[in-house]
Amino acid sequence: MPKAVRYDGFGGIDVLRVDEVERPVPGAGQVLVRVKAAGINPSEAAIRTGAVAHIFPSTFPSGQGSDLAGIIEEVGAEVDGHSPGEEVIGFSNKRASHAELVLVEAGDLTRKPENVSWEVAGSLYVVGVTAWGAVHAVDPKEGETVVISGAAGGVGSLAVQLARRTGATVIGLASESNHKWLSSHSVIPVAYGDGVADRIRAAAPSGVDAFIDTHGNGYVDLALALGVAKERIDTIADFAAAAKHGVKTDGGAEAGPGAKVLAELAALIDDGRIEVPIASTYPLTQVREAYTELERRHTHGKIVLKPW
Known part of the structure; x- marks a missing residue:
């Protein structure tokens, strides 16, 4: 069974755990992505503590994460322009990207250019x-x-x-x-x-x-x-x-269509015109350690989770 980060209530880093979950099944307009890398962000920590619950209410058990990059495993009905085996960059608005397999709306994906690493691609959206x-x-x-x-x-x-x-x-x-x-x-x-x-x-x-x-x-x-x-x-x-x-x-x-901006930024990175510094990577099972580093607020660049 695939693994995913979960927590049962607001709290500190210690509420985070990695569970085995049912394999997601793509519905109409969705694709199933096997995640190669997923960035972590301060906004996720704020949501987890409940500090912004008036803006981002939660239901439990909750997943976590928006950023992701990976390989498409399955496509649902009514999906055009994407197919299994395609390398993609995207995002989830369902607090779900810190996982091995993630359902993503097809319109929230863009192709990963060859010269963009998995770590950079997976931490690009937010x-x-x-x-x-x-x-x-x-x-x-x-x-x-x-x-x-x-x-x-x-x-x-x-x-x-x-x-x-x-x-x-x-x-x-x-x-x-x-x-x-x-x-x-x-x-x-x-x-x-x-x-x-x-x-x-x-x-x-x-x-x-x-x-x-x-x-x-x-x-x-x-x-x-x-x-x-x-x-x-x-x-x-x-x-x-x-x-x-x-x-x-x-x-x-509110900045604009997410996938469109992702594609623009990925092209700049692919051409070497901008870079995304990667501070460190952690396996999914060390999600607590990753957020401990993040919450020190002295990181240069991005911290990335990798499912293996």
């Missing part, structure tokens, strides 16, 4: 669509300056690259251990912490035009203090500050 949406929300242009907090994290490491592709100057806030990577991607690294506003002003003497916050903890207030207009500030982490100040919270499903 961070990729979120970064894409955040960058489009603040609309940086050539000659402008955009600051991105959490610039070496899962979303941030993609957002800095996408923002650079617009021709804007990008300042990335990150720990010093990640400054070399940022510099290698033509991003100006700035250390976070006390005095960060002065360091940003020194790095951007002509001012800051846009700000993307992927971390929370006061960065919306910092962006306003730097003189950034509210409509050019986007946070994916501090919704209380967004409600208070009227800044944007774009990034995610």
